[in-house]
Amino acid sequence: MIKNYLKIALRNLRRSKVMSFINISGLAIGIATCLLILLFVQYEWSFDRYHEKADQIVRVVFKGMVQGEKLNESTVMPPVAEALKDEFPEVEEATRLRVAGRPTIIRGEETYKTHEAAFVDANFFSVFTLPLVSGDAATALVEPNSIIISEAVAEKFFGGENPLGKTLDFKNGGEPHKVTGVMEEIPENSHFQFDIFIAMSGLAEARQPSWMVSEFYTYLVLPEGYDYKKLETKLPSVFDKYAGPQMKQAMGMGIAEFRAAGNDLGLFLQPLTEIHLYSDFAFDLSPHGDIRYLYIFGAIALFMLFIACINFMNISTAGASKRAKEVGVRKVMGSRKRDLVWQFLLESILLAMLSLAMAIVLVSLALPLFNEVADKQLSLNSLPIQWLVPGLLLFGLLVGTLAGSYPAFFLSSFRPSVILKGGLGIGNKSVSLRQGLVVFQFFLTIALMICTGVVFRQLQFIQDAKLGYDTSSVLVVPELWALGKNEEVFRQQLAQDTRVVSASYSGYLPAGSSYSNNFFLIPGQDKTKMVKTLRYDVDEHYLPTLNMKLVTGRNFSSEMATDSSGIILNEASVRAFGWQEEEALGQQLVYVNNEGLGTTYQVLGVVEDFHFKSLHEQISPLVMVLGSRSGSAILKVQTGDVATLLADLKKSWTALTTELPFDALFLDERIYETYKAERRVGILLAVFASLTIFVACLGLFGLTVFATEQRTKEIGVRKVLGASVASLVQLLSKDFIKLVAVAYVLACPxxxxVMNQWLEDFAYRITLNGGVFVLAGILALAIAFVTVGYQSIKAALAHPLKSLRSE
Known part of the structure; x- marks a missing residue:
């Protein structure tokens, strides 16, 4: 019997090839899209959850407010870990990490600077699940100058030899570092990525008792099931106990007085599993995600799957309605209702299973491109196969059963005499349900179209925004320190190169992250009035090289010795100190450091505000001082042959040092990287919006087919009575266009x-206007008209005799 059912099902598929393909492909696209988004969401959600104690680990962070400026830092002071462990019995373990950058490793005559390193406490590997392939995690980092390296580093430096007991020499790192352990590679879904871990016991800073400097990432292990909020409520007392006296000594005021002036500082806790998706802290160890995007894409996945399922049912129903007479004939020939029910259910389930198979193929084909756009390394293998396969099969069975339920139970229940006389009709409730589903589909589709348009407008606004400096033809050559004593030779070569119009040397670039917190105070004022600023150490060529505009005053001059104690403010700093631009000239500011009052500076000029952070953030107070730190070469170049210039610079660099390979990046490329995440989201939104539109159009097409099938006789009669093709197209299209219009009205608010909420994350943003909304409405109506119009014109052009005979 089942064999016979399958034969009839395959025969019906061949008879309705186009409709079957549309039905299968529509559901397949919906499932494939849902799977892709599921992979993305699962990957983002999985960050740091692979640690055995993931639910028990929290990170200690530092928050505060100083004169209206927020402090949100992921690093805290050296003694915090020990103090919290001593003060609170619920802290089972406390461990620290301090970034060591990329140390220069010397092997023979070769030097390498390609591996990220960090200092960690000896118990770090008992807190985090980072398995060692060799060595003892409990003792590997007890002794100073001990290191644990990754398998990749071990292979690179030691080949097939056993690295345990061997040493690596770090330039300027004192004694050789002994390899005491080799670890597996850290998973990609970790908020920190390091190749080398160095024993913290050899770092003098780690033993400092100061509560006034914060460069240590500190993690606590709490009891299983313990609410970290309970411990967080106790942290202010500990901070006041240890930091209060040191603040009194350094700043001349206690913590209570500091808070009474409207300021605040303190320690807080952040669960390890929230670091990637909920962080807004400075100095984070890696770029973080955004939980809001996961909610958005998760909602898109569910809506897309829902739309695809509804379309599948609509088109299945529309196709099944044409088989009413077949049902009547088969019942006359003796088919039982049970046989018809199984026939229709099996056909529908078969279509659903074919859609599942096509979806898996589509995901496999689309994953490489999706990974490139999303900047991920996703794989179907990352999903738990033990529930994915049964889940997909159950889903296919459920959708197939629901889609086949109408023809199986509705058509098979009619008496043959009613069906063969053409008495089969569709009730108003069924029509209303279908219309409601079309409205819902286009409601989601139009909302996605509007959101995508707003996202792209904001991204274009970011690209076109006036940053306050010139990014064109500005080349940055970083890490000049690698040149050593040859740095001056390189500078002279640049000065003689006619293609280099201007050159500045500074470790501070006006793009991307800038975190060099300082506090300045007007002499004579109470220390509660100190202003938190960022500080740039620059030379006299910095402003002209970047074409920054002085509002008033003058630039630094190397010929004026007094400029070493001069300072240039941005307009935000002037406002923070309560001055007008002209009034600021000649004023004095004193630098407040950990020991108290430091150098006194005199204001030489005021530079026009420029964006040195992301446009997500307001321009904050900034001070520039004449500094000697080089950091990077910032070059304003003028040449039509950039490739040759880069080749010449690389040749000069290589002749002067082999410690680091030559690296150069144009400033506008660095700015582009700052908004890379937003661009990825914009592209993904556009792709998913397009797919949603396509699937929604399939649903509309299915409903149009269903409606025209029901009105075949009416169309024939109207044509016999002289109705034109245009009037028939209008008759068949207007109801559907009305549905899309209703969806548009509902989608706009x-x-x-949603877009207002998203734009609030940008300090500088576009204003929502009607342009995007009108364009989305026109586009939706056009898409709907084309979709409906095709089937309407086809029905209107059919010969009336054929239409009447078919009834």
Missing amino acids: LAWW
Whole structure:
């Protein structure tokens, strides 16, 4: 019997090839899209959850408010870990990490600077699950100058030899570092990525008792099931106990007085599993994600799957309605209702299973491109196969059963005499349900179209925004320190190169992250009035090289010895100190450091505000001082042959040092990288919006087919009575266009609210206007008209005799 059912099902598929393909492909696209988003969401959600104690680990962070400026830092002071472990019995373990950058490793005559390193406490590997392939994790980092390296580093430096007991020489690192352990590679879904871990016991800073400097990432292990908020409420007392006296000594005021002036500082806790998706802290160890995007994409996945399922049912129903007479004939020939029910259910389930198979193929084909756009390394293997396969099969069975339920139970229940006389009709409730589903589909589709348009407008606004400096033809050559004593030779070569219009040397670039917190105070004022600023150490060529505009005053001059104690403020700093631009000239500011009052500076000029952070953030107070730190060469170049210039610079660099390979990046490329995450989200939104539109159009097409099938006789009669093709197209199309119009009216308020919430994350943003909304409405109506119009024109052009005979 089942064999016979399958034969009839395959025969019906061949008879309706186009409709079957549309039905299968529509559901397949919906499932494939859902799987891709599921892979993305699962990957983002999985960060740091592979640690055995993931639910028990929290990170200690530092927050505060100083004169209206927020402090949000992921690093805390050296003694915090020990103090919290001593003060609170619920802290089972406390461990620290301090970034060591990329140390220069010397092997023979070769030097390498390609591996990220960090200092960690000896118990770090008992807190985090980082398995060692050799060595003892409990003792590997007890002794100073001990290191644990990754398998990749071990292979690179030691080949097939056993690295345990061997040493690596770090330039300027004192004694050789002994390899005491080799670890597996850290998973990609970790908020820190290091190749080398160095024993913290050899770092003098780690033993400092100061509560006034914060460069240590500190993690606590709490009891299983313990609410970290309980411990967090106790942290202010500990901070006041240890930091209060040191603040009094350094700043001349206690913590209570500091808070009474409207300021605040303190320690807080952040669960390890929230670091990647919920962080807004400075100095984070890696770029973080955003939980809001996971909610958005998760909602898109569910809506897309829902739309695809509804379309599948609509088109299945529309196709099945044409088989009413077949049902009547088969019942006359003796088929039982049970046989018809199984026939229709099996056909529908078969289509659903074919859609599942096609979806898996589509995901496999789309994953490489998706990974490139999303900048991930996703794989179907990352999903738990033990529930994915049964889940997909159950889903296919459920969708197939629901889609086949109408023809199986509705058509098979009619008496043959009613069906063969053409008495089969569709009730108003069924029509209303279908219309409601079309409205819902286009409601989601239009909302996505509007959101995508707003995202791209904001991204374009970012690209076109006036940053306050010139990014064109500005080349940055970083890490000049690698040149050593040859740095001056390199500078002279640049000065003689006619293609280099201007050159500045500074470790501070006005793009990307800039975190060099300082506090300045007007002499004579109470220390509660100190202003938190960022500080740039620059030379006299910095402003002209970047074409920054002085509002008033003058630039630094190397010929004026007094400029070493001069300072240039941005407009935000002037406002923070309560001055006008002209009034600021000649004023004095004193630098407040950990020991108290430091150098006194005199204001030489005021530079126009420029964006040195992301446009997500307001321009904050900034001071520039004449400094000697080089950091990077910032070059304003003028040449039509950039490739040759880069080749010449690389040749000069290589002749002067082999410690680091030559690296150069144009400033506008660095700015582009700052908004890379937003661009990825914009592209993914556009792709998913396009797929949603396509699937929604399939649903509309299915409903149009269903409607025209029901009105075949009416169309024939109208044509016999002289109705034109245009009037028939209008007759068949107007109801569907109305549905899309209703969806548009409902979608606009939702899209407006969602995009307003998203734009609030940008300090500098576009203003929502009607342009995007009108364009989305026109586009939706056009898409709907084309989709409906095709089937309507086809029905209207059919010969009336054929239409009447078919009834």
